Amino acid sequence: MQYEAVIGLEVHAELQTKSKMFCGCPVVDATKAEPNTAVCPVCSGMPGVLPVVNKKAVEYALRVALALNCQVARTSIFARKNYFYPDLPKGYQISQYEQPLAENGELIIDTPQGEKTIRIRRVHMEEDTGKLTHVIPEEDEPYSLVDLNRSGVSLLEIVSEPDLSTPDEVTSYASGLRDIVRTLGVNSGDMEKGVIRFEANVSIRPVGYKELGTRVEIKNLNTFRGMERAIRYEFQRQSALLDAGLPVIQETLGWDETLGVTYSQRGKEEAHDYRYFPEPDLPPLLVEKEWIDKIRSQLPELPRARMLRLQQKYALPIDEARMLSADLNILQFFETCAQLDPTLSPKTIANWICGQLFAWFNISDESITTTKIQAQDLVELLNLTQSNRINQTTAKSVLEVMLLTGKHAATIIAEQNLEQVSDQVEIEEMVMRVLVENPDQMSAYLNGKETLENWFFGQIMRLAGGKANPSIIKNILNEKLKKLKSASPSK
Ligand SMILES: [Zn+2]
Incomplete structure (x- = not known):
């Protein structure tokens, strides 16, 4: 039955x-x-x-x-x-x-x-x-x-x-x-x-x-x-x-x-x-x-109405709209961020709040009302990421320090020398160094094991202390590998 x-x-x-x-x-x-x-x-x-x-x-x-x-x-x-x-x-x-x-x-x-x-x-x-x-x-x-x-x-x-x-x-x-x-x-x-x-x-x-x-x-x-x-x-x-x-x-x-x-x-x-x-x-x-x-006339905007408004106004997926609208303080934090810098995508802001901030609130005793950072601080961090001054991975660790200490993103980046390396020449040198220092992987790659490209990428990023601009590495690495491949006799 x-x-x-x-x-x-x-x-x-x-x-x-x-x-x-x-x-x-x-x-x-x-x-x-x-x-x-x-x-x-x-x-x-x-x-x-x-x-x-x-x-x-x-x-x-x-x-x-x-x-x-x-x-x-x-x-x-x-x-x-x-x-x-x-x-x-x-x-x-x-x-x-x-x-x-x-x-x-x-x-x-x-x-x-x-x-x-x-x-x-x-x-x-x-x-x-x-x-x-x-x-x-x-x-x-x-x-x-x-x-x-x-x-x-x-x-x-x-x-x-x-x-x-x-x-x-x-x-x-x-x-x-x-x-x-x-x-x-x-x-x-x-x-x-x-x-x-x-x-x-x-x-x-x-x-x-x-x-x-x-x-x-x-x-x-x-x-x-x-x-x-x-x-x-x-x-x-x-x-x-x-x-x-x-x-x-x-x-x-x-x-x-x-x-x-x-x-x-x-x-x-x-x-x-x-x-x-x-x-x-x-x-x-x-x-x-x-x-x-x-x-009745003094009732605030209710959660469901807020959720539908967020979903429409900022083109957010329903789950994120719901997470952001469940708590009025979270909602205000999100909307303040979106207003402070309209060049930032609302989806990006939402991702950071629902991902990194919520994860922090889960493991710490803090909430949006007691956290050390304000909307302005998150916007500053996201700007630094958007303008490629730091990469995503660095941004996440910078945010952790911000949440712990209340320091500004720029201060942490300067103090810990985290600024992203976007200098072509500098990155090219690192790419060449990794390729030269790993001859075994290099020959395996040339013999057809193309997934090693990701491995090389990881080694270069490690050499750069995680700070290099990932898309520049990818471009230069890809270009070098292509050249090497066309120069090597196929087996
Ligand atoms: Zn009593």
Whole structure:
């Protein structure tokens, strides 16, 4: 039997406002702050305290809802979601249930078959829980630590319809959402810091069937790669069950990144298990039309629009256009370079940013906002390459030094004497020297082993310390070899 996957995604994105959703505690970096230092009676669930809605959080949520083309509810209701867990000191989470802030949105993704619209069922506001750390000492009983710094931080839940069918589509959608919240300035998109988190609902059905299969929910998806692997794994697991005539059980699964398997966490709750009811301590949330209009008019250019613009304006391939447009700072860096020197090809600039710069950001702790070089510096380097003062290989190593030290390209080239040798006479001397000093290779070449031309090229470049102009070497070498060949008796 052939099956297809039916996947919906739930995304939790912290709204990175200065203070929490219902109290004045600061929102701190969970990976840096001391535990329980950003806590007050409200977010630690003391009796008798009252929540107050953070207006900025509502504004941030509206930005996302509008960017996703949702219908915003002028009136939405906060609700209590009741459950007991040690990271939830009140015994309930303030969320939204029957009347969420926004519904019926969409996000367009690119697939190998073209554009695909993923419908968004709802966008609602809630508060985050605390964080548990489970400790298993070698010679003692295991215990858990509770950190309430995250408790009460504003959280946006974005729920898609089950419109996704492949792991690749899931990644496009998830990264598309992440790029949007980043662009809107409401979330840093740092998955490793847990400020944006994903859960996938996965079911399968025989190809061609309309009816949905039993779905499972997979939690703890902390990386895009992990998410893809988990969905592939689930697809295989459920296919094997159905093929064996066994049912898929509706449950909540965790994902073990190391073992590469999903595992059962608990039976799936139904909404009625949570005993939702309207939060009595908060009035309905009313949103003025003028406010919505104002926020809508101030939305920045969104990632997909930026990508299409880049692709058209600079004639870039779609992949590079996407890489450059995902982050606003990268986009500005690229466009500044292109404007600073219109004689440079945008494709070349894009290649250097997507290649060398991104590689550096991957291996270093730096990003486009913290890097030591500015658009002007990259343009200077590319100019020196374009005008043949240095060759491509040298340019790459010069850029590495620039990124490490913040020095200008010209300074590094002067200091390390890297300027490209383009002097005909000088290069001709080097060519002759290599040909004369390697008689064995020379005679092999003359006997028909023409691929040795590349070997000679390498030797000459080595002699030149990598600094010679490669096209001049090639021309002179080719010319010399031709002459030698026509002068030698053919065998
Ligand atoms: Zn607080």
